[in-house]
Amino acid sequence: MIGLGFLAGYLVLIMSIFAFKDNVPFTYDGEKYYILNEGWIDENFVVYRKDFITMDKMTFEESEKTFKSLDKITNIEAKENLKIYLNKDEEINKKNTQEEAREEKEIQTESQILDNFELEDAKRIPNSSYGFVEVDRAGARSRWFFVEIKDDKLDFISEIPDTSPDISGLIEGDGPILLICKDINGNEKQYKSIDFGKTYEPIN
Incomplete structure (x- = not known):
């Protein structure tokens, strides 16, 4: 009974997450998955694997090892979200580089003012x-x-x-x-x- 209670609580939790978050279902190598954006302002994607009646939350490393060929995914939205998720470090580095470039440009502008x-x-x-x-x-x-x-x-x-x-x-x-x-x-x-x-x- 205790085990069933924990299972029921887990299922309610998962259902509540899927009810309030944007989720996109997709299949990969015959298995069904969902990708959710759990962020409120910034995007924060998480992948769940459907396992019979439960949903197993995958780590980033598991997702990286599993979804090696995104061309297998037919759902366009899921594919685009996965691209963002799997390349998040690259996006962070890109944003940091853009911020550094902006700051460098500002410094150059201030330096030009000081030339006077x-x-x-x-x-x-x-x-x-x-x-x-x-x-x-x-x-x-x-x-x-x-x-x-x-x-x-x-x-x-x-x-x-x-x-x-x-x-x-x-x-x-x-x-x-x-x-x-x-x-x-x-x-x-x-x-x-x-x-x-x-x-x-x-x-x-």
Whole structure:
């Protein structure tokens, strides 16, 4: 009775999953399978193998070993979903590469902006090779780049997440970089960076 109870509970669970998730049935080498998208926003496919009255959830490795020839699958939607599922690492790498390319393009754009400025335009952090360049101003708001001054050149690191017209900085050795930003009314905000100026977090 206990075993039947567990089986019934399992079947109810599987039925509920299949009821609320998009599932696509297909056959491969005479066996029946279902591919489900268990994700809500991003796609997250899972394959189930139909085994008499139960549904066995397959691991990615099992799916990879089983579905070696997708041309055997006649259901077009199932085939396309399996392509996405079985090539998910490739898709992740593709997205990462695209993101890296986008970030690299942004850095190139910022570097091009810095080409219009001289070393004297940089507001240096004492006892360091870092500083700030005010690249634009509109009224009481300024756009600042955090830069490294190296080989007589301004190298872009990041954009300061504050538009105050007065910015100064402190750094001790290899410790965190502290930014002190004051607006036109004298109000002060402070930021800290522990990754050499790539990102900043407010500390007050």
